[in-house]
Amino acid sequence: MQSSKKRVALVTGANRGIGFAVASLLARKGLTVIIGARDEKNGLDAQKRMSGNGRDVHFTLLDVADPTSIIAAIGRIDGLFGRLDVLVNNAGILIDSETGILELSLGLLQNTLKTNTFGPLLLSQGCVPLMQKHDYGRIVNISSTLGSLTEIVNPDSPYHDQHSPAYRLSKTMLNAITALLAKELHGTNILVNSVCPGWVRTDLGGPRAPLLPEQAAETPVWLATLPDDGPTGGFFREHQPIPW
DSSP: OOOOOSOEEEEETTTSHHHHHHHHHHHHTTOEEEEEESOHHHHHHHHHHHOBTTBOEEEEEOOTTOHHHHHHHHHHHHHHHSOOOEEEEOOOOOOOTTOOTTTOOHHHHHHHHIIIIIHHHHHHHHHHHHHHTTTOEEEEEEOOGGGOHHHHHOTTOTTTTOOOHHHHHHHHHHHHHHHHHHHHTTTTTEEEEEEOOOSBSSTTTOTTOSBOHHHHTHHHHHHHTOOTTOOOSEEEETTEEOOO
């Protein structure tokens, strides 16, 4: 086991896009960063690109849709570092952009929930005990305004015509997980928040998106490094609270 008092952060889906940008910024801030990725080659390549200039970056194989993979990754982190201080649940999929709720298949919904909702919940359940050992933790769930119930029912919302029911449901549930975790962990110095990074130029967001991953990473990193009196149980975008 490495003996270190440095904060240790795990970022899922960190081999590209927003996850890579979040992990890079945390590493630049001096945290030990663990890149979680389901493909070993891509994960090791991301580690190589992110390392340098004294940055402490590691890779662990992690498929958030596979409970066995989650358990194994948490065990490796505990064995190597003996701690975990920050968890950024970034990995996510959108596979139903042209589907309406009346046509949504159970299989499509289940596949989306496994990655976007069940994975973050299982990771949080497994990582909280490591955070409790040092009375410090920050959990950041990368959500979406598309999961906001306020936006879903608002006919004037700019997202009104957006379908993606499985994706939207997965993010609504993720927000509920955020609220429930924050409630149960109240007073433990483990702060839990959701964040919408915005429309970002990634494989998921597409080339027309206005934000670069580096811009989208700023608010998640702020939440991942909150002071002890920082907010918990909130939903944020561009450092400001937004409606559930």
